[in-house]
Amino acid sequence: MTRTLWATGVALLATSLSACGMNTGTGSGAAAGGGGHLVYAEQLPPAAAWAPETDDAHRLRRAGCLETLVNIGYDGEPEPMLATEWNQVEPTTWEFALREGVTFQDGTPMDAEAVAGSLNHLLEVKTPARSFNPDVIAKVSATDESTVQITTPNPDALVPLRVASVNTGILAPKAFEGAQIDIQGTCTGPFTVTEEVPQQSLALKANENYWGGDVALDTAEVRFVVDGGARATQLQSGEVQIVKSLPVANLGSLDGDSNLEVHQIGLPRTTVMLLNNSRPPFDDPLVRQAIQKAVDTQPIVEGVYEGAGTPAVGPFGPDTDWAPDGAEATSANLDEARALLDQAGVDPESLTFELQAYVDRPELPDAATVIQAQLAELGIKVEIKSGEASSLEPGWLEGDYDATLLSRGFLTDLADPGGYLLSDWTCKGSYNMTQYCDPETDRMIKDAVALEDEAARAEAYREVAAKLNDEAASVWLQHEKAVWGTQAGLKGFQPHPLDAYVLTAGLSLG
Structure with missing residues (x-):
């Protein structure tokens, strides 16, 4: 399935206000790095106790925790992630072959039963995700240990894009056992949540068994900083290394600071x-x-x-x-x-x-x-x-x-x-x-x-x-356009046109 999601006007358009240029990276895969600790300032805190059908899923993905079967790359093309291939085997049936050897961060296997259970959870909640709900998905089942089958009420060419939606991020069975979603140790991504201070921050450590290879950073923190001016101030002071959504009113004060880089990216x-x-x-x-x-x-x-x-x-x-x-x-x-x-x-x-x-x-x-x-x-x-x-x-x-x-x-x-x-x-x-x-x-x-x-x-x-x-x-x-701010010298950071990724395996302090 080949498609382009955005043309020039919505693709990556990055500029820098500093004289140092912009450092970019692949944003995924194995990386060699010097470890260290990075702090990222997110714009809004979770609002629904990490329910995956809500916008909280976007924050968990940017934190390097949540991953989906299919990824939307920086060029807008669907590409393998937790699934390696997919095929429409019948007009209303798609099959997804799972990547072998992937485990959740708690050590349990990411097999077809676990994936089907995670996706079926979405279909059973009171207010399902707009992209993946009983109106468009009839059934999700495991046909064998490494194959997930998705059946739709009507022929649907968009199913691979539906499972690229962040709301379909795959979580371990343990995530759904309590009254609310448990995000500690239940993802597959390069970073594992070790502690949450509600409405304030997430503490994370590198996933030593990440299927995508070595993770460059040792630890990271996601801070939820609602005030845009405060995010800009923390970037200038060096408290944080990456800031999402810099207010345009603060850009003038950042211009010419050789310690900082500002990236503007056209958004859909x-x-x-x-x-x-x-x-x-x-x-x-x-x-x-x-x-x-x-x-x-x-x-x-x-x-x-x-x-x-x-x-x-x-x-x-x-x-x-x-x-x-x-x-x-x-x-x-x-x-x-x-x-x-x-x-x-x-x-x-x-x-x-x-x-x-x-x-x-x-x-x-x-x-x-x-x-x-x-x-x-x-x-x-x-x-x-x-x-x-x-x-x-x-x-x-x-x-x-x-x-x-x-x-x-x-x-x-x-x-x-x-x-x-x-x-x-x-x-x-x-x-x-x-x-x-x-x-x-x-x-x-x-x-x-x-x-x-x-x-x-x-x-x-x-x-x-x-x-x-x-x-x-x-x-x-x-x-x-989105406006991101980073400390100069940061390596492996690349704004995504869908605001998809921040803490990635390849991200390092330089």
């Missing part, structure tokens, strides 16, 4: 202003289109994000295979916006709505302020509500909000846009926070995902993206 992620299509005024597509016409994305990208992104042309970046041909960012036109509101019979002076922005991403409240000022020129009053994402998300899922800013990865759940489109833009989608529901769009998305030919599937995704943007189902603002 878009900042969007979600509009609740189920309640006034956004149940009227003319009002949504008017809002779209009144928002100027360029000042947001340049002023708030200081150029660390590009104006959005829709759900997908302009250089991906899934953006409509010739797609361009919508330019603000207040005259057209007024005409659309007039057509809808709506006086802009009568419009008031609440725009939510979560502080976990510190740029979002600033972006909300810019949007507030832009819509005020049209006569629309916007009230801003800020808070942590964890406190706001229940309202989004219930449809109890007017509008909210959201940073959304369109390859996060599944390394194919079909996963994002199914969950976010179908009537019964599990993450359909906009409450958008159109039977024609449902049909288009489901037909697209069923296509085995990649070129045909990409064309179908382009048609869906154009429809969503033309209807202003929401207002896409910018295609994002």
Whole structure:
């Protein structure tokens, strides 16, 4: 199965603010190193007691603990990880051959029964992962000691990508014995969790029996540092060697520091202003289109994000295979916006709505302020509500909000846009926070995902993206970049376009 997940605009685009250049490494495999201890500052702490069906799985993978059957490489290609090969043996049946000689960190074998048990756990939880759930997976079973069979309700060409999703990370049977997931000694990765300070840190040591070879570091620590300014300060002081998500406001103070390197990488992620299509005024597509016409994305990208992104042309970046041909960012036109509101019979002076922005991403409240000022020129009053994402998300899922800013990865759940489109833009989608529901769009998305030919599937995704943007189902603002900070001289660190890996076997202090 050969495919490319992202084109130039979403592939690795790394730059350095120091004069030392950027050190990169393979990010996997055996390595010879001088040992030592490394500290990595992660942006957010676990929020669901390490339940693998949640975003906690991303943090456990970056900690060098959790691994999947299939890996998505730095070039976007699926590649063997805990499985060495896979085949579609029947229209609804896939078989995965497991890598021989792999053991969990507690010494138990990673055999087919253990792998099937780990994947079946996902199918049995109350809220399954968006990429791997009973709607798309009928059964997981061990056919022999080293072969796992996955059966689907319908033919599904995306199964190898489903088991590349971090939510399908394989854990030892011991992980599921207690009331919550046990992550100590139950992974297969290069680092073993030895201690957890809840909401603060993980202590790790090198896995001496790692199937991928020698691990360069002796020990490591993952710190959960929510405040972006604090992460930047700890990097400058030398307390930490790697920082995820440096705020753009701190980049100026890092520029020219020869002890540091800053890496910017284009992401398959878009900042969007979600509009609740189920309640006034956004149940009227003319009002949504008017809002779209009144928002100027360029000042947001340049002023708030200081150029660390590009104006959005829709759900997908302009250089991906899934953006409509010739797609361009919508330019603000207040005259057209007024005409659309007039057509809808709506006086802009009568419009008031609440725009939510979560502080976990510190740029979002600033972006909300810019949007507030832009819509005020049209006569629309916007009230801003800020808070942590964890406190706001229940309202989004219930449809109890007017509008909210959201940073959304369109390859996060599944390394194919079909996963994002199914969950976010179908009537019964599990993450359909906009409450958008159109039977024609449902049909288009489901037909697209069923296509085995990649070129045909990409064309179908382009048609869906154009429809969503033309209807202003929401207002896409910018295609994002991630900003990583490291100490100069670090070896083996390479930002991944899916934010997948940090603590790897090849990572060393230089």
